[in-house]
Amino acid sequence: MITPPEVSWIAIAPDLILALxxxxxxxxxxxxxxxxxxxxxxxxxSLVLAVGATLLQKLAVEDAMLAADPERLVAFSGMxxxxxxxxxxxxxxxxxxxxxxxxxxRYIEGLGRRGAxxxxxxxxATVGFSIMVASNNLVMMFLGLEVGSxxxxxxxxxSRERPESDExxxxxxxxxxxxxxxxxxxxxLIYAGTGKxxxxxxxxxxxxxxxxxxxxxxxxxxLVIAGLGFKVSAAPFHSWAPDVYQGAPAGVVGYMAAVAKxxxxxxxxxxxxxxxxxxxxxxxxxxxxxxxxxxxxxxxxALVQGDVRRMLAYSGVAHAGFIMTGVVGGExxxxxxxxxxxxxxxxxxxxxxVAVSGASGARSSIxxxxxxxxxxxxxxxxxxxxxxxxxxxxxxxxxxxKFGVFTDAWNSGYEWLVVVAVLASVIAFAxxxxxxxxxYMDEAEEEAPALVPTVRWVVGLAVVATIAWGIFPGxxxxxxxxxxxx
Amino acid sequence: xxxxxxxxxxxxxxxxxxxxxxxxxxxNVLVMFMCIELMLNAVNLTLISAGRALNxxxxxxAVFFILVVAAAEVVVGLAIIVAIxxxxxxxxxxxxxxxxx
Numbered sequence: 001m002i003t004p005p006e007v008s009w010i011a012i013a014p015d016l017i018l019a020l021x022x023x024x025x026x027x028x029x030x031x032x033x034x035x036x037x038x039x040x041x042x043x044x045x046s047l048v049l050a051v052g053a054t055l056l057q058k059l060a061v062e063d064a065m066l067a068a069d070p071e072r073l074v075a076f077s078g079m080x081x082x083x084x085x086x087x088x089x090x091x092x093x094x095x096x097x098x099x100x101x102x103x104x105x106r107y108i109e110g111l112g113r114r115g116a117x118x119x120x121x122x123x124x125a126t127v128g129f130s131i132m133v134a135s136n137n138l139v140m141m142f143l144g145l146e147v148g149s150x151x152x153x154x155x156x157x158x159s160r161e162r163p164e165s166d167e168x169x170x171x172x173x174x175x176x177x178x179x180x181x182x183x184x185x186x187x188x189l190i191y192a193g194t195g196k197x198x199x200x201x202x203x204x205x206x207x208x209x210x211x212x213x214x215x216x217x218x219x220x221x222x223l224v225i226a227g228l229g230f231k232v233s234a235a236p237f238h239s240w241a242p243d244v245y246q247g248a249p250a251g252v253v254g255y256m257a258a259v260a261k262x263x264x265x266x267x268x269x270x271x272x273x274x275x276x277x278x279x280x281x282x283x284x285x286x287x288x289x290x291x292x293x294x295x296x297x298x299x300x301x302a303l304v305q306g307d308v309r310r311m312l313a314y315s316g317v318a319h320a321g322f323i324m325t326g327v328v329g330g331e332x333x334x335x336x337x338x339x340x341x342x343x344x345x346x347x348x349x350x351x352x353x354v355a356v357s358g359a360s361g362a363r364s365s366i367x368x369x370x371x372x373x374x375x376x377x378x379x380x381x382x383x384x385x386x387x388x389x390x391x392x393x394x395x396x397x398x399x400x401x402k403f404g405v406f407t408d409a410w411n412s413g414y415e416w417l418v419v420v421a422v423l424a425s426v427i428a429f430a431x432x433x434x435x436x437x438x439x440y441m442d443e444a445e446e447e448a449p450a451l452v453p454t455v456r457w458v459v460g461l462a463v464v465a466t467i468a469w470g471i472f473p474g475x476x477x478x479x480x481x482x483x484x485x486x
Numbered sequence: 487x488x489x490x491x492x493x494x495x496x497x498x499x500x501x502x503x504x505x506x507x508x509x510x511x512x513x514n515v516l517v518m519f520m521c522i523e524l525m526l527n528a529v530n531l532t533l534i535s536a537g538r539a540l541n542x543x544x545x546x547x548a549v550f551f552i553l554v555v556a557a558a559e560v561v562v563g564l565a566i567i568v569a570i571x572x573x574x575x576x577x578x579x580x581x582x583x584x585x586x587x
Contacts, residue, residue: 142555146559153563177563191544
């Protein structure tokens, strides 16, 4: 007799909704060629439904936790997990998608008939990454990673008018696929060493057995860390990031960077902390070294950049180091809180870049920002808050986030890493201040940039979130604390 | 003569290293792209031989998924390469250097 597999639709409901939304957008475009606004409404509707489905998931998780029945959260024969960790990461991904679509709306409209493709690709990238953060199987995780990454490669190269966009796309594509190959080879070696592909099975395996010849597994762990390090642009695997951030259309770069970081770190936390928690003596030194290098390289190279988007890319490298400090600390609360806070700040910062330099332009030299405070004080003030938030000034969310990951790392015995991290934060202050000084101290040359309403909402929301989570971080901290992996 | 799984995995490791080195050393975009395919196929060989040695189907099934992903990557990668070639008539990565700093 064949027993039908148990299907728990709720576990993948947000992904199904978004995939369906992407299909509808493409089909509607082919059939009726409607105005961009209509497609935008379909996208907004799918995103709202997906957020609703994620809320239902959150309720289901709470139910299962109250009933002390975590087995209920394992879906599709152990392929997908619907634990608090996945739900929180999904919320972060969906939030980043909403802000990303709003930021890039002018650019997507400007693509004309290809705007539908951009919207569909954005939704599909979110589907991939959201599968990735929820997967319990390493091959499933690889599939999610690739669905998301391949959509992002296309997004990076979508503006055909500019040669830089092509170049960004091919660099992102070659290095991204290279990284994926590393990741999946690491998965294959871990499988060869343990005979397991499911994350919970790997944890059970290491709880049960002591591996006598673990070299293959160690190489596998190293390759997995390298592959995910590429995706989150940790040094020394960051060389693609500045080129892609600068070359890809500004309207979607913030989105691309934010979702790749959220998903990459969620996957890294799940693999290292859950599956390989017992082998932490192996991976802790590697991750700590990468974290220190990223913070140092990112902060110092950001100092010498003349382009705001390249500078944000190197600041992203430094932030990857800070989040890896949280991975060393071993607490998912710190990692998730940092990811949510940083994603909002990054999207807000890129919304400012879109407002100042235009949604498709490649040049966003620091000269464009000179005297911005005279031309449009609101925009300059918002950018200042966001940059100070990224720098981690007290009373901004960045401070709470940094404080959290530093404390975790200190408690797990990596004092030297915290010292490096604090030094790197000080260097980082310098380059954030450089932009702020340019905005306030220099004379204005050009006219005030015209603000698109959707961009204004994103900037406003990011500023409010940065300050609100800096002064009252309690609710988000509680959410992150309850977002436990199974 | 029976060849044990270890030899296949060693072959796969060699293929992977050749692919990775090619990716780092070659300058033609198409060749770099082929090197990525070589790396993915090394992964497939590892999974198949490990699955066979462990008497476990999971590893062999995983290969199908990786093949599909590789095919999807080919589609997108070739499209990007064609777009670049139309504009510049070159496939050398060294000439793609407008983004610097």
